[in-house]
Amino acid sequence: MPLDQLWDDDEQEGKGGEMTFIEHLEELRWHIIRALAAILVFTVAAFIFHKEIFNYVILAPKNPDFWTYRQMCKLATLLNAPDLCVNKIDFILISREVTGQFMMAMTYSVIIGLIFAFPYAFWEVWRFIKPGLHDMEVKASRGAVFWVTFLFLLGALFGYYIVSPLAINFLANFKVDESIANQFDISSYIGLLAMMVLACGLTFQLPMVTFVLSKIGLLTPKFMRDYRKHAFIVILIVAAIITPSPDVFSQMLVTAPLLLLYEISIFVSARVNRQRQAELDKTLGD
Structure with missing residues (x-):
């Protein structure tokens, strides 16, 4: 379907009919500008309050x-496992570059800007894509x-409160x-x-990725169930990469949510598959 046919009449009301290719690019440009503006606003706010945030x-x-x-110390008391309790984190932070602390403040301000502006930025992208979808897809x-x-x-949040502390400790x-x-550069x-937080944020998108792939027919619940054991091995590897700590407790804290996400993804795929089959049966019936 040509790009200038992707938008329905309701979205173009008052614009004189279907949009041209150039008009699509102009529309996309403004969505991107607004998304970047939101990121910039949160980035500037984070830099202004950099001492409190830091x-x-x-x-x-x-x-x-x-x-x-x-919480780990409480759990250590409950399980009578004193090794779980963290009483000391033996390292100091240093800055070896003249511009080190300034660049550090800029870096985490941008990261915080990306995280907090993500909902609005994604909404802007969705506003551009949505008019090109059919009613059933919407x-x-x-x-x-x-x-x-x-x-x-x-x-x-999982990356910040679970994965990052385990890795840092x-x-x-x-x-x-x-x-x-141990003297670590800031x-x-x-x-x-940042890597832990953003990596976990993206990893938790597994159900949505499954939804999209199932919607276009590239993924089925049967496939995911048949390869569940393989997926378990992959999840263990991912957990080992995300969490450098070799102890079983840390590994399980990361592995359990990923396994739960995989099972949720199977449910999502099964639901999408049923919807696709119902639409196909309806089409054949007509």
Whole structure:
């Protein structure tokens, strides 16, 4: 279907009919500009409040009184497993470059801008795509913006409160010799934290990816069930990459949500498959 036929009459009311290719590009340009503007607004706000954000958000996972570590200590008491309790995180942060702290503030401001502007940015993209969908496709994808946003933020929180503290604790306390002190560059610390948060945010999009692939017929629930064991191995590998800590407890904390996401994705694929089959039967019946 030509690009200038993708938009329905309702969306073009008052614009004199169907849009031309140039008009589509102009429309897309404004959606992108508004999305970038939202990212810029949150980035500037994060930079203005950089001291508060740095002290209470960025540096929080390096302190033993962080929420995650407190819960681990409670769990250690409950299970009588003192090794689970984190009492000390043995490292200091340094900045070796003249512009190190300024660039660090700029970097995490952009990252925070991306995270907080993600719902609006995705909504702008969705506004551009939605008019080109058929009525059944629009109905089937109802709530897409909410679920994409919810899963991304849920994954980001999981990365911040679960994966990042486990990784930081393990890497900070791992020493080949006690005489070697851990002094981490601030850019390395922020890079690790950002990677964990964003990676988990994207990983939690698995049900939505499954929805899209199932919708276009590239994925079926039967395929996902048949390869469940293979998927389990892949999830273990992903969990091992995301969480450098070798202990079983840390691995399971990351593996369990990923397995749950896979099972939810099977349910999503099965539902989409039933809808596609019902539409096909209706078409053949007509």
